[in-house]
Amino acid sequence: MNLTRNAIVHNLNKSNLSQLINIHKDNVGDLLCLLEACSSQSLKNVVNITDFLFLTYHDNAKVRYQIVKLIGREKTTTYYNLLANIAQNDKSSLVRREAVSSIGRMKDDKTIPFLVNMLKDADPNIVCQAIRGLLVFKNNDYVIDELKKLINHENETIRLTIKKEFFSDNKHNPTNFNHIYIDDRLKNVTINGDVIEVLKYIPNDTIHLTFTSPPYYNARDYSIYTSYEAYLEFLKTVFFETLRVTKEGRFLIVNTSPVIVPRISRAHSSKRYPIPFDLNHILTEMGWDFIDDIIWLKPEYSVKNRVGGFQQHRKPLGYKPNAVTEYLMVYRKHTDKLLDWNIHQYPHETVNDSLVVGNFETSNVWQICPKSDKVHSAIFPPELCQRIIKYYSYVGDLVFDPFGGSGTCGRVARSLNRFSLMTELNSDYFDYIKLLDKKEGKIFNQIENKYYTIKDFKKIML
Numbered sequence: 001m002n003l004t005r006n007a008i009v010h011n012l013n014k015s016n017l018s019q020l021i022n023i024h025k026d027n028v029g030d031l032l033c034l035l036e037a038c039s040s041q042s043l044k045n046v047v048n049i050t051d052f053l054f055l056t057y058h059d060n061a062k063v064r065y066q067i068v069k070l071i072g073r074e075k076t077t078t079y080y081n082l083l084a085n086i087a088q089n090d091k092s093s094l095v096r097r098e099a100v101s102s103i104g105r106m107k108d109d110k111t112i113p114f115l116v117n118m119l120k121d122a123d124p125n126i127v128c129q130a131i132r133g134l135l136v137f138k139n140n141d142y143v144i145d146e147l148k149k150l151i152n153h154e155n156e157t158i159r160l161t162i163k164k165e166f167f168s169d170n171k172h173n174p175t176n177f178n179h180i181y182i183d184d185r186l187k188n189v190t191i192n193g194d195v196i197e198v199l200k201y202i203p204n205d206t207i208h209l210t211f212t213s214p215p216y217y218n219a220r221d222y223s224i225y226t227s228y229e230a231y232l233e234f235l236k237t238v239f240f241e242t243l244r245v246t247k248e249g250r251f252l253i254v255n256t257s258p259v260i261v262p263r264i265s266r267a268h269s270s271k272r273y274p275i276p277f278d279l280n281h282i283l284t285e286m287g288w289d290f291i292d293d294i295i296w297l298k299p300e301y302s303v304k305n306r307v308g309g310f311q312q313h314r315k316p317l318g319y320k321p322n323a324v325t326e327y328l329m330v331y332r333k334h335t336d337k338l339l340d341w342n343i344h345q346y347p348h349e350t351v352n353d354s355l356v357v358g359n360f361e362t363s364n365v366w367q368i369c370p371k372s373d374k375v376h377s378a379i380f381p382p383e384l385c386q387r388i389i390k391y392y393s394y395v396g397d398l399v400f401d402p403f404g405g406s407g408t409c410g411r412v413a414r415s416l417n418r419f420s421l422m423t424e425l426n427s428d429y430f431d432y433i434k435l436l437d438k439k440e441g442k443i444f445n446q447i448e449n450k451y452y453t454i455k456d457f458k459k460i461m462l
């Protein structure tokens with residue numbers, strides 16, 4: 001017999017439930033269906049938990065998990081010993097975790113020694129669940145002392161939870177800063193200079209969103225570094241400073257892709273550098289939390305043909321696929337606060353004005369045609385900037401692009417009623433930004449675009 005959840009919910013009563021469980025005890029699919037249905041609120045009074053207890057020995061972990069969940073729902077200490085035994089001895093981490101959670105839900109002082117003991121478990125999921133159960137007893141000094149001992153736990157989630165609960169550093173917590181405030185001197189500003197120099201004059205907690213495409217390592221004429229290490233070191237400095245100037249809990253999206261450095265001669269191999277992967281480690285180490293990887297997918301005709309040789313010879317090992325993707329790596333400045341905290345900083349009106357209405361991209365693969373340009377060889381397609389800016393900032397925010405190029409990010413930001421801040425090292429590109437900006441329509445809040453040399457910018461900021 002195939003049971004459906006709805007049929008069960010409608011037809012179950014106290015007398016037929018234990019009968020049904022016995023009939024289906026060897027058919028895992030039906031049994032799970034029954035147990036899941038039993039967790040429905042409307043069947044709360046129909047379920048007599050003692051009918052199920054023998055299933056805590058069932059071979060199937062999913063069945064054991066469901067029964068433990070049902071026992072936990074009772075929130076009674078009656079089953080404490082049974083659950084404690086499961087929490088310590090079951091083979092499945094999921095079942096053990098549910099048992100610890102069920103004990104936590106009892107919120108009874110009697111469970112404290114057991115939960116404290118579970119803090120020593122080798123499975124971090126169990127420890128997390130025990131922490132959760134113990135946090136209910138925040139007025140118990142013994143519990144607090146035991147929890148604080150986990151501050152150096154080898155598991156990062158455990159360390160972070162304990163840090164947030166007991167060691168949050170309020171001294172550096174900029175909650176007093178006005179999250180939506182922007183210094184007028186930085187609104188719609190483009191500076192011709194080295195971003196590392198410019199960043200020195202930008203105060204802490206200034207930027208709402210950074211979206212950028214850094215120079216590619218030795219792949220284009222504007223990006224010559226002495227070594228790959230020097231290149232990564234340069235990016236490290238830029239994004240470390242960007243972290244400082246970013247407001248609490250706000251986002252950085254970096255567009256990169258692996259690059260190939262051509263071979264010296266036919267006797268040598270070319271080398272491919274995995275920039276997004278190497279950079280990821282650097283960023284997360286310094287305090288950017290990794291959030292998402294979005295793939296920018298381009299049509300195959302628009303990229304360099306690398307597969308031609310293989311097309312001819314078809315010899316394994318010589319396969320080189322056409323690279324049709326770039327990465328948009330999404331990071332958030334580390335904070336203990338949830339995204340809701342950021343959102344609540346804005347007045348209701350701003351939230352409404354910023355809503356992403358109509359169609360939006362639902363997957364992390366974004367199919368967008370690249371854009372070519374007669375002056376700059378690597379510009380953002382405006383559509384890419386539009387999506388990023390709409391999804392990751394609010395109207396009136398300050399959007400930063402440290403590697404402005406032709407200024408696409410800034411122009412799109414302004415067209416979406418955000419303010420822009422950009423730096424661009426190359427004076428030809430800087431002039432090009434000015435030229436393209438002249439063709440722009442209305443400017444948000446009537447704040448004119450301003451263009452500074454680094455010298456002028458310093459004067460303004462000091």
Ligand SMILES: C[S@@+](CC[C@H](N)C(=O)[O-])C[C@H]1O[C@@H](n2cnc3c(N)ncnc32)[C@H](O)[C@@H]1O
Nearest residue numbers: 194195215379380403404405406408424425426
């Ligand atoms: C990939 S391009 C960015 C293109 C840009 N997204 C656009 O839509 O036009 C990188 C830019 O970074 C600039 N750049 C390189 N090093 C820089 C530095 N130290 N400071 C500021 N800009 C720099 C380059 O001149 C280049 O225009």
